[in-house]
Amino acid sequence: MRIAFIADPLEQFRIYKDSTFAMMEAAAKRGHELWAILQPDMAVVDARVVATARRIVLTGVAHDSEPHDPRADWFAVAETADIALADFDAVVMRKDPPFDMEYVYSTFLLERAEAEGARVFNKPRAIRDHNEKLAITEFPQYTAPTIVTRSLERVRAFHAEHRDVILKPLDGMGGMGIFRVRDDGLNLGSIFETLTRDGARTIMVQRYIPEIVDGDKRVLLIAGQPVPFCLARIPMAGETRGNLAAGGTGVARPLSERDREIATGLAPTLWARGLMLVGLDVIGANLTEINVTSPTCFREIMDQTGFDVAGMMIDAIERARAAG
Structure with a gap:
């Protein structure tokens, strides 16, 4: 198979812990071709979704710990070509957040590619429809008490009820922008103002889970x-x-x-x-x-x-x- 991975620049990979690299390595061991695509490399040309893709081969160089600088010796570029996404056997969307409008536009392009016959994983519409924070509200039987709001009054009432809470943005990753406010409510208003930009953005607030x-x-x-x-x-x-x-x-x-x-x-x-x-x-x-x-x-x-x-x-x- 020809498998295309839409990801961040390969030169930035920390392969000793990178899940996309683990997929590439497993695919290469089975004889599949590996192709790498950057998000900006996708385009619509002559009514087809294409990308400037690089076919890569793995060199076998192993990194066992955090490098001081990004290293690119783990792969070599065999060729570069403009290829319609529908001509790959599989397209794996592995671009990291932020989930900004460019990410949304990419899901639209991938959805068009699907209409042309591309097999995209995860499905672009499903990625777009599942905010990684908000999606849990569909399954309240498995969640701790949670509110989604940009109202300071609602946040204060939720804190008054649960006394120890976590506040976080809806578009964060890697723990970015997560705050805990304990029983004393110290800095609750300031944290709210920072995360919501004075009530202009919606946030999630959850009861703190001691586990x-x-x-x-x-x-x-x-x-x-x-x-x-x-x-x-x-x-x-x-x-x-x-x-x-x-x-x-x-x-x-x-x-x-x-x-x-x-x-x-x-x-x-x-x-x-x-x-x-x-x-x-x-x-x-x-x-x-x-x-x-x-x-x-x-x-x-x-x-x-x-x-x-x-x-x-x-x-x-x-x-x-x-x-x-």
Whole structure:
């Protein structure tokens, strides 16, 4: 198969922990061609969605830890060509947020490519329709008390009821912009003003879940099936965020009974909508986010458990291609 990955610049990859690289490596081992596309490289030409794509080969160079500078010695470019997206066997959307208007425009282009016969994973309409924060409101049976608002009065009332709350923007990633306000309500108004830009933007507020000290668990769903291990991202000292980007430590664990209940409860619905790869965030017994843009944690789970998450993903792409 010819598999195109729409991603951030390859030169910026930290391949020792990058989930997109793990997919590429698994695909290359099976003899599939790898093509890389940047978001700005997509265009409509002569009424077809095309991209300036680079065919890459993996060099086998391994990086075991954080490099001081971005390194590009892990791949070589074999050729560059303008190719219609429908001419690839699979197109994997792995561009990281921010989910800005350019991201939205990309989903529209990918949707046009689908109409021309392209097979895109995750399905662009499904990505666009599932805000990673707001999507949990469809499944309140699995969530902690939550409000979505840009009203300071509603936020103050919610805090008065629950006394310990988390405030976060609807478009953040990697723990960016997450604040905890405890019982004393210190700086609640200032935090609200900062996050909402004085009431101009909508935010989410959730009851604080004390089990965060045991980890913010990333539970992966692939083609409607849960990966049997999650990655518990444990906050560093003095932090309430477990995100790896915020200094958390990742510990792979088998899914708990509650993790599996949440995963199997959501998986059929999300897969039916065209979301092949989903990253559920679970704290304690509560679903907190549904990540659909570029879910991560493949490498950490693979390295710590030996379970081939990337292979499971390529299996799913192969089955989808065979099914037409």
